[in-house]
Amino acid sequence: MEEQTLWTFDRFEPGQLFGTIDVAMDAKKRADWVSIYGKTDSDLLPRGMVVAAMMESYVRAIQPRPSGNVHASQVLNFSDVRPRWGTTLSTMVSCTAKAEKNGRFWVDFGILVSADASEVLSGTIRSIWAK
């Protein structure tokens, strides 16, 4: 099996695309969500579940990654689209900025989450990359 190269700070470039990742909002996800945050009567996806799917896509899109990255801040712009459980969320992940400050490696990742081609969420994950 071909060994993949670790994603280090040096490899990131603003404008870089990491592809689009699909995550199904299936019964397992719903069960995990409920076991953490409690039961919801609504069939609408909680906003937080969209964020968890965004994180899954971000993690899946950039592999392998060093251990110990830190999520420093987050911007979220939700639309008026409210997907339901059972749908599939598609998340496009990109690098929007990077900077080395005081020995820390800051990387901004743009995310765009859609359901059935309608935008649900856009935003920025700001990370301190481990190496």
Next chain:
Amino acid sequence: MLPEKISDLSLQTSHELATTYAALSFDYNPLHLDEEFAAKTAFGAPIAHGTMALNLLLQAIENAFGSKLDHEHLEIRFSAPVKVGEKITAGGVRADDGYSVWVKTEAGVTVISGLLRFGRQP
């Protein structure tokens, strides 16, 4: 009419919850799950996933606004780590141009702080 405050919502974190959240978000960073690994980091012990606390805040926001949610813009900073095992509480109050929002530990340490606004952002 919009509420003056976002009512408190709490979550007791635990290793079990961190493991479930790792599966939910596919984030198996050992910083959240592996005591031995975390002990060698600056945190000294496993810390909860940042978005586990962020999603508690989003739940509190959903509880407060229900079907009125539309084009929310949220900017937050993860200002301190949550040690796995700590209880956290999310909430917020009306501010000039939206809501000042937070997540705090029982000791009163702010772990997430930020601003929530509504409406399309430029």
